Amino acid sequence: MLRLIALAVLLSVACRWIFGRWPWEYLRARDTRSQALFRARKLLGVRKGAKARDIRDAHRRMTAMIHPDRGGTNAAMQDLNAARDLLLGDLPHEPPERPE
Structure with missing residues:
Protein backbone atom coordinates (compact mmCIF):
# COMPACT_ATOMS: atom_id res chain seq x y z
CA MET A 1 0.00 0.00 0.00
CA LEU A 2 2.84 2.35 0.84
CA ARG A 3 4.46 1.60 -2.51
CA LEU A 4 1.23 2.48 -4.31
CA ILE A 5 1.01 5.86 -2.55
CA ALA A 6 4.68 6.58 -3.26
CA LEU A 7 4.16 5.68 -6.92
CA ALA A 8 1.10 7.98 -7.14
CA VAL A 9 3.07 10.85 -5.60
CA LEU A 10 6.00 10.22 -7.94
CA LEU A 11 3.73 10.14 -11.00
CA SER A 12 1.99 13.34 -9.89
CA VAL A 13 5.30 15.16 -9.47
CA ALA A 14 6.52 13.83 -12.82
CA CYS A 15 3.32 15.02 -14.51
CA ARG A 16 3.76 18.47 -12.95
CA TRP A 17 7.39 18.63 -14.03
CA ILE A 18 6.80 17.40 -17.60
CA PHE A 19 3.47 19.02 -18.48
CA GLY A 20 3.41 21.95 -16.04
CA ARG A 21 0.10 20.92 -14.48
CA TRP A 22 -0.95 18.60 -11.70
CA PRO A 23 -2.91 15.52 -12.79
CA TRP A 24 -6.10 16.63 -11.03
CA GLU A 25 -6.07 19.89 -13.01
CA TYR A 26 -6.96 17.84 -16.08
CA LEU A 27 -10.13 16.64 -14.34
CA ARG A 28 -11.62 20.10 -13.86
CA ALA A 29 -14.29 21.12 -16.32
CA ARG A 30 -13.27 23.68 -18.90
CA ASP A 31 -15.13 26.95 -19.18
CA THR A 32 -17.83 26.77 -21.74
CA ARG A 33 -18.76 29.66 -23.97
CA SER A 34 -21.97 30.29 -22.05
CA GLN A 35 -20.02 30.58 -18.80
CA ALA A 36 -17.57 32.99 -20.41
CA LEU A 37 -20.45 35.09 -21.75
CA PHE A 38 -22.09 35.12 -18.31
CA ARG A 39 -18.87 36.34 -16.68
CA ALA A 40 -18.38 38.97 -19.38
CA ARG A 41 -21.92 40.30 -18.90
CA LYS A 42 -21.41 40.35 -15.14
CA LEU A 43 -18.11 42.21 -15.46
CA LEU A 44 -19.61 44.87 -17.71
CA GLY A 45 -22.93 44.95 -15.87
CA VAL A 46 -25.13 44.44 -18.92
CA ARG A 47 -28.20 42.25 -19.33
CA LYS A 48 -28.40 39.18 -21.54
CA GLY A 49 -30.06 40.86 -24.53
CA ALA A 50 -27.85 43.96 -24.52
CA LYS A 51 -27.27 45.73 -27.82
CA ALA A 52 -23.85 46.75 -29.13
CA ARG A 53 -24.38 50.34 -27.99
CA ASP A 54 -25.19 49.19 -24.42
CA ILE A 55 -22.05 47.05 -24.34
CA ARG A 56 -19.86 49.88 -25.61
CA ASP A 57 -21.37 52.35 -23.12
CA ALA A 58 -20.81 49.93 -20.23
CA HIS A 59 -17.23 49.34 -21.40
CA ARG A 60 -16.63 53.09 -21.55
CA ARG A 61 -17.99 53.58 -18.01
CA MET A 62 -15.90 50.75 -16.59
CA THR A 63 -12.78 51.95 -18.44
CA ALA A 64 -13.10 55.33 -16.79
CA MET A 65 -12.98 53.60 -13.40
CA ILE A 66 -10.28 50.96 -13.84
CA GLY A 71 -5.04 53.59 -10.46
CA GLY A 72 -6.30 50.43 -12.13
CA THR A 73 -4.21 47.58 -13.46
CA ASN A 74 -3.31 46.42 -16.94
CA ALA A 75 -4.75 42.99 -16.17
CA ALA A 76 -8.12 44.50 -15.25
CA MET A 77 -8.16 46.49 -18.49
CA GLN A 78 -7.30 43.38 -20.49
CA ASP A 79 -10.16 41.49 -18.83
CA LEU A 80 -12.52 44.36 -19.55
CA ASN A 81 -11.47 44.56 -23.21
CA ALA A 82 -11.76 40.79 -23.60
CA ALA A 83 -15.29 40.88 -22.12
CA ARG A 84 -16.31 43.63 -24.53
CA ASP A 85 -14.85 41.81 -27.53
CA LEU A 86 -16.51 38.53 -26.54
CA LEU A 87 -19.93 40.11 -26.11
CA LEU A 88 -19.70 42.14 -29.30
CA GLY A 89 -18.53 39.06 -31.20
CA ASP A 90 -21.51 37.09 -29.92
CA LEU A 91 -24.08 39.54 -31.28
CA PRO A 92 -25.85 38.64 -34.51
CA HIS A 93 -24.49 40.67 -37.40
CA GLU A 94 -26.96 43.08 -38.86
CA PRO A 95 -26.51 44.45 -42.36
CA PRO A 96 -25.57 48.14 -42.44
CA GLU A 97 -28.35 50.55 -43.22
CA ARG A 98 -28.37 51.82 -46.76
CA PRO A 99 -29.23 55.46 -47.37
CA GLU A 100 -32.29 55.93 -49.57
Missing part, protein backbone atom coordinates in the same frame (compact mmCIF):
# COMPACT_ATOMS: atom_id res chain seq x y z
CA HIS A 67 -7.89 52.48 -16.40
CA PRO A 68 -4.24 52.16 -15.33
CA ASP A 69 -3.86 55.96 -15.48
CA ARG A 70 -6.54 56.19 -12.77
Whole structure:
Protein backbone atom coordinates (compact mmCIF):
# COMPACT_ATOMS: atom_id res chain seq x y z
CA MET A 1 0.00 0.00 0.00
CA LEU A 2 2.84 2.35 0.84
CA ARG A 3 4.46 1.60 -2.51
CA LEU A 4 1.23 2.48 -4.31
CA ILE A 5 1.01 5.86 -2.55
CA ALA A 6 4.68 6.58 -3.26
CA LEU A 7 4.16 5.68 -6.92
CA ALA A 8 1.10 7.98 -7.14
CA VAL A 9 3.07 10.85 -5.60
CA LEU A 10 6.00 10.22 -7.94
CA LEU A 11 3.73 10.14 -11.00
CA SER A 12 1.99 13.34 -9.89
CA VAL A 13 5.30 15.16 -9.47
CA ALA A 14 6.52 13.83 -12.82
CA CYS A 15 3.32 15.02 -14.51
CA ARG A 16 3.76 18.47 -12.95
CA TRP A 17 7.39 18.63 -14.03
CA ILE A 18 6.80 17.40 -17.60
CA PHE A 19 3.47 19.02 -18.48
CA GLY A 20 3.41 21.95 -16.04
CA ARG A 21 0.10 20.92 -14.48
CA TRP A 22 -0.95 18.60 -11.70
CA PRO A 23 -2.91 15.52 -12.79
CA TRP A 24 -6.10 16.63 -11.03
CA GLU A 25 -6.07 19.89 -13.01
CA TYR A 26 -6.96 17.84 -16.08
CA LEU A 27 -10.13 16.64 -14.34
CA ARG A 28 -11.62 20.10 -13.86
CA ALA A 29 -14.29 21.12 -16.32
CA ARG A 30 -13.27 23.68 -18.90
CA ASP A 31 -15.13 26.95 -19.18
CA THR A 32 -17.83 26.77 -21.74
CA ARG A 33 -18.76 29.66 -23.97
CA SER A 34 -21.97 30.29 -22.05
CA GLN A 35 -20.02 30.58 -18.80
CA ALA A 36 -17.57 32.99 -20.41
CA LEU A 37 -20.45 35.09 -21.75
CA PHE A 38 -22.09 35.12 -18.31
CA ARG A 39 -18.87 36.34 -16.68
CA ALA A 40 -18.38 38.97 -19.38
CA ARG A 41 -21.92 40.30 -18.90
CA LYS A 42 -21.41 40.35 -15.14
CA LEU A 43 -18.11 42.21 -15.46
CA LEU A 44 -19.61 44.87 -17.71
CA GLY A 45 -22.93 44.95 -15.87
CA VAL A 46 -25.13 44.44 -18.92
CA ARG A 47 -28.20 42.25 -19.33
CA LYS A 48 -28.40 39.18 -21.54
CA GLY A 49 -30.06 40.86 -24.53
CA ALA A 50 -27.85 43.96 -24.52
CA LYS A 51 -27.27 45.73 -27.82
CA ALA A 52 -23.85 46.75 -29.13
CA ARG A 53 -24.38 50.34 -27.99
CA ASP A 54 -25.19 49.19 -24.42
CA ILE A 55 -22.05 47.05 -24.34
CA ARG A 56 -19.86 49.88 -25.61
CA ASP A 57 -21.37 52.35 -23.12
CA ALA A 58 -20.81 49.93 -20.23
CA HIS A 59 -17.23 49.34 -21.40
CA ARG A 60 -16.63 53.09 -21.55
CA ARG A 61 -17.99 53.58 -18.01
CA MET A 62 -15.90 50.75 -16.59
CA THR A 63 -12.78 51.95 -18.44
CA ALA A 64 -13.10 55.33 -16.79
CA MET A 65 -12.98 53.60 -13.40
CA ILE A 66 -10.28 50.96 -13.84
CA HIS A 67 -7.89 52.48 -16.40
CA PRO A 68 -4.24 52.16 -15.33
CA ASP A 69 -3.86 55.96 -15.48
CA ARG A 70 -6.54 56.19 -12.77
CA GLY A 71 -5.04 53.59 -10.46
CA GLY A 72 -6.30 50.43 -12.13
CA THR A 73 -4.21 47.58 -13.46
CA ASN A 74 -3.31 46.42 -16.94
CA ALA A 75 -4.75 42.99 -16.17
CA ALA A 76 -8.12 44.50 -15.25
CA MET A 77 -8.16 46.49 -18.49
CA GLN A 78 -7.30 43.38 -20.49
CA ASP A 79 -10.16 41.49 -18.83
CA LEU A 80 -12.52 44.36 -19.55
CA ASN A 81 -11.47 44.56 -23.21
CA ALA A 82 -11.76 40.79 -23.60
CA ALA A 83 -15.29 40.88 -22.12
CA ARG A 84 -16.31 43.63 -24.53
CA ASP A 85 -14.85 41.81 -27.53
CA LEU A 86 -16.51 38.53 -26.54
CA LEU A 87 -19.93 40.11 -26.11
CA LEU A 88 -19.70 42.14 -29.30
CA GLY A 89 -18.53 39.06 -31.20
CA ASP A 90 -21.51 37.09 -29.92
CA LEU A 91 -24.08 39.54 -31.28
CA PRO A 92 -25.85 38.64 -34.51
CA HIS A 93 -24.49 40.67 -37.40
CA GLU A 94 -26.96 43.08 -38.86
CA PRO A 95 -26.51 44.45 -42.36
CA PRO A 96 -25.57 48.14 -42.44
CA GLU A 97 -28.35 50.55 -43.22
CA ARG A 98 -28.37 51.82 -46.76
CA PRO A 99 -29.23 55.46 -47.37
CA GLU A 100 -32.29 55.93 -49.57
